[in-house]
Amino acid sequence: RDDEIARAQTFGDLAALAFRKIHLLEESERRREEIERVTESRARLIRGFSHDLKNPLGAADGHAALLEDGILGELEPRQMNSVGRIRASISSALGLINDLVELARAEAGQIEIQTAPTDVREVVHVIAGEYQAQAEAAGLTMRTEFPEEFPVVESDPSRVRQILGNLISNAVKYNHESGEVAVRVGVRERNGARAGRWIAVDVADTGPGIPRDKQHLLFREFSRLEPGTKHGAGLGLAISQKLAHALGGEITLQSEEGQGSTFTLWLPGPQEQ
Ligand SMILES: Nc1ncnc2c1ncn2[C@@H]1O[C@H](COP(=O)(O)OP(=O)(O)OP(=O)(O)O)[C@@H](O)[C@H]1O
Ligand SMILES: [Mg+2]
Structure with missing residues (x-):
């Protein structure tokens, strides 16, 4: 009888352990899904945001290029210099946006590889x-x-x-x-x-x-x-x-x-x- 009680106890302990383990697995699965959801929605946000930022920046660069090419009248060297700086700043902002998009893609496991x-x-x-x-x-x-x-x-x-x-x-x-x-x-x-x-x-x-x-x-x-x-x-x-x-x-x-x-x-x- 003692034997049986001991066996029943062990069985009970094992079952409790198994339940606990399943619970933990479910929890970690839920957490993983949550992280994936957040990463994905962040990636989407960054993509949308960058797209909306790129348009006005592109337009600004287009206007700066018109000035630089003298299409709106000859510029003095100092003005030319200033326009050059404007374009450089726009280009570094665009570079940053592209980097952010790339990073968000990478995090969401969406890097395209073409071997x-x-x-x-x-x-x-x-x-x-x-x-x-x-x-x-x-x-x-x-x-x-x-x-x-x-x-x-x-x-x-x-x-x-x-x-x-x-x-x-x-x-x-x-x-x-x-x-x-x-x-x-x-x-x-x-x-x-x-x-x-x-x-x-x-x-x-x-x-x-x-x-x-x-x-x-x-x-x-x-x-x-x-x-x-x-x-x-x-x-x-x-x-x-x-x-x-x-x-x-x-x-x-x-x-x-x-x-x-x-x-x-x-x-x-x-x-x-
Ligand atoms: N070769 C290096 N020697 C010394 N420090 C470095 C070197 N490469 C990177 N670092 C340090 O690591 C940091 C991160 O580098 P990372 O290339 O990620 O960013 P960054 O060069 O600052 O900006 P970005 O590359 O986005 O234009 C740098 O700011 C710098 O402090
Ligand atoms: Mg760098």
Whole structure:
């Protein structure tokens, strides 16, 4: 009898545990749905809002362009300069709006990825070329390193380009005078949870570096280490990390204060696909 009572008790305990577990599962499912709903409605809000903002900004830029082209009469150099600044401000506002839309999409898991056979060296070559002039204007040297033999992988070249554009623009922006930006492409072996052969693109700078305890903050949206010193919204890395994840990879960071920073974009290597 004692035996039976003990067994009945154990059974009762197990049943109670099972019920509790089901309850918790239901709760977490409800919470997940709630988060999804909020993220989705935020994405919709941002999309609608940006659309409504883009129209008047586009119209303003159109008028500024008319002034700049002298269609409404010749401008004096000072007026011309002012119109130039108006257009630059409009363009940075438009850039910010696009970033916000992109981020909202990424959060709602709506990033469009169009894969194609991709030679990452080619992408790096093009994007580094685009930033060459900007680097030179800032007194920096830009260097690229490619191996001669390199695998073609399935990826989205325009997304890779977008990510590297963000990393290179940071390396140019957060650098010392007569510093250097080095972009290195290679195939690298990784251990641990992400063991295997990966495509790695390093974007290394000779800037101020990032203290270890701040490094994890950078990939959050709107996070900036020294707001006010440079232009920026603090969205570039947040978006880039989400894009990298959507490509099956990630961005990692190696940096010491005062020693420059190296951001690495990892993309799945040929045998991972
Ligand atoms: N290479 C770097 N060296 C030092 N600090 C950096 C570097 N890259 C990023 N940071 C720091 O991380 C912050 C976030 O970078 P992120 O690219 O997300 O935003 P941003 O450059 O400020 O603005 P945005 O890219 O949206 O125009 C920067 O404000 C800067 O403080
Ligand atoms: Mg940036």
